[in-house]
Amino acid sequence: MGTTQLEAAPEPKYWHLKTTLTEALDNEFEVGQILPNERDLAARYGVARATLRQALEQLELEGRLQRRRGIGTTVAPPRVGVDVSPAHDRWPGAPGDDWQIDGSERVEVPAAVARLLGRAVGCPAHLIRRTRRAHGQPVATEELYLPAAPTGAETARAALGALHRRELQGQERTVELGSARAEDARRLDRLPGSPVLLVTTRYLADDGPAAASVATYRADTCRLTFGDTGAMELLAS
Amino acid sequence: MGTTQLEAAPEPKYWHLKTTLTEALDNEFEVGQILPNERDLAARYGVARATLRQALEQLELEGRLQRRRGIGTTVAPPRVGVDVSPAHDRWPGAPGDDWQIDGSERVEVPAAVARLLGRAVGCPAHLIRRTRRAHGQPVATEELYLPAAPTGAETARAALGALHRRELQGQERTVELGSARAEDARRLDRLPGSPVLLVTTRYLADDGPAAASVATYRADTCRLTFGDTGAMELLAS
DNA sequence: GAGTGGTCTAGACCACTAT
DNA sequence: TAGTGGTCTAGACCACTCT
Structure with a gap:
């Protein structure tokens, strides 16, 4: 159905999601811990998987996450x-x-x-x-x-x-x-x-x-x- | 219809596309020149726009391209x-x-x-x-x-x-x-x-x-x- | 208003890892 | 074989810039 994009968001969803996840990583997760899989996470935050992935990609770029195919997404140790x-x-x-x-x-x-x-x-x-x-x-x-x-x-x-x-x-x-x-x-x-x-x-x-x-x-x-x-x-x- | 992914490609399409575009940038384009828009490029290479964008994003990461909303994609000068x-x-x-x-x-x-x-x-x-x-x-x-x-x-x-x-x-x-x-x-x-x-x-x-x-x-x-x-x-x- | 890149969706298949 | 992240599609709307 395409997107609806109501809420008049000057801030992209993936950006807000990234902020949310950053806070979650700081407060609720330990280094090495495995996150829920991408499909579950996307559902939980009410976004498409591609949008969730955009947020995860940025967090990986910043060294906060590590993603491995076949394994899952884990909380990365400090650089x-x-x-x-x-x-x-x-x-x-x-x-x-x-x-x-x-x-x-x-x-x-x-x-x-x-x-x-x-x-x-x-x-x-x-x-x-x-x-x-x-x-x-x-x-x-x-x-x-x-x-x-x-x-x-x-x-x-x-x-x-x-x-x-x-x-x-x-x-x-x-x-x-x-x-x-x-x-x-x-x-x-x-x-x-x-x-x-x-x-x-x-x-x-x-x-x-x-x-x-x-x-x-x-x-x-x-x-x-x-x-x-x-x-x-x-x-x- | 999803993808068909025939051709048994061990190499992702966007990766091959990136290589192709890199060569084109080296040989056929001048610094500052404007590339065709994303929809045309995607059609020309027979891929979805999202796939093309994945290649463009990498080229931008490598400093080869500069993309500006409302303007277009241009060939970047050396860093x-x-x-x-x-x-x-x-x-x-x-x-x-x-x-x-x-x-x-x-x-x-x-x-x-x-x-x-x-x-x-x-x-x-x-x-x-x-x-x-x-x-x-x-x-x-x-x-x-x-x-x-x-x-x-x-x-x-x-x-x-x-x-x-x-x-x-x-x-x-x-x-x-x-x-x-x-x-x-x-x-x-x-x-x-x-x-x-x-x-x-x-x-x-x-x-x-x-x-x-x-x-x-x-x-x-x-x-x-x-x-x-x-x-x-x-x-x- | 026309044209561009940026965001987002819903769904599919592929490659890899574990059990 | 089941589950994960990686790739890909087709289509839509949004934000921006230029004329």
Whole structure:
């Protein structure tokens, strides 16, 4: 019958519903608790399932809910703080970081990475794929590009080792919103298209860019932290 | 008639559609160009309007499209890089920054801010509302909290001036995904609930937290940049 | 008033997880 | 096999902007 839309609502239903649910989450639910299923919830609030889902989607975006197909909708724990400051992460693969190498291959760098590295498109490089975990859950995947030596004989691990022996000049990072590619989604245990935070890093040595990476962080579960007190303390000493 | 879902598609229609549209945007459209309206596009690709919209929503999330009610859907320019590194933004309101003060009021700090400032909930503070612009467009709104002097007589502007005369110890920043509150959405010329990047900053003086702010950046148009070469260069000198 | 994107409905089937 | 969230449809009305 279409909708009736009486009540002269300047405020959309899903928006009001989201507010209602937020309050319910704050007051009546515990972290990890399973909510009623979508059909029941929609009936309870007198809206169509699609409208309810619009509210749930926003709450998931805000990190309040976690939805899993075949399981149900649960109340999400607070987001995990993930340190992405240069102090924590001086060179990629430095001992003690919480990244785990999944594999590597030799590639020709794509255009976007070539720009970051200040090299020609298609120049040879090692591509190292890594996963970052926090509290046992995967929170990020990364593609790390290391320009290959002219001989082309070294392994990815050797290239990483060589990197650690160099002088660090700085890092440049950008953060933007994206949606998970199919493969990243699989590694992060999410659906393709889920919102993610794209962290692009350019590692600088004294003679220019020495490495570049694109990391994909789960936006629903992560809060990126940039603590700059470390650098400031170095300045003061 | 419901859907028919033949073709045994492991890949959702909206996902495939998004890929198709991405290629079209790369090859056949110019920045600023207006796309056909949603009903026509849906018909052209043989899908329901809701399915088309699911694809458009993702493209908007990725910053490829801009949709405006009553106008149409246009091809978005590349995201603007917005510097949020400490080097750029040493103290809030430092001369030369691109923030503009919209107003201020005296408030009692809410719980989340009290935690950041290391003070009691409800302690008095100046709340300064600011807007940041890039290329003429608003890209962020901010609520900046400055603890009030014990006497309580100073103005917000005086409190800001006092801040600038203090020694900077460091900053702590976090970035996470959120959705725009009604008022922020209005200031940013977006709809309520639009995806935004929430940047929380704690400004540290030698005797502890001296200010705290929560900034709301448009996620569709902004790429946050953290260039750390500045601090590194200082270290070297 | 015409045209656009935004909201909403009622109902269907699909993919996945558990039992 | 039953139950969940994910996808999809066809159609309606609303809020907004432009002419």
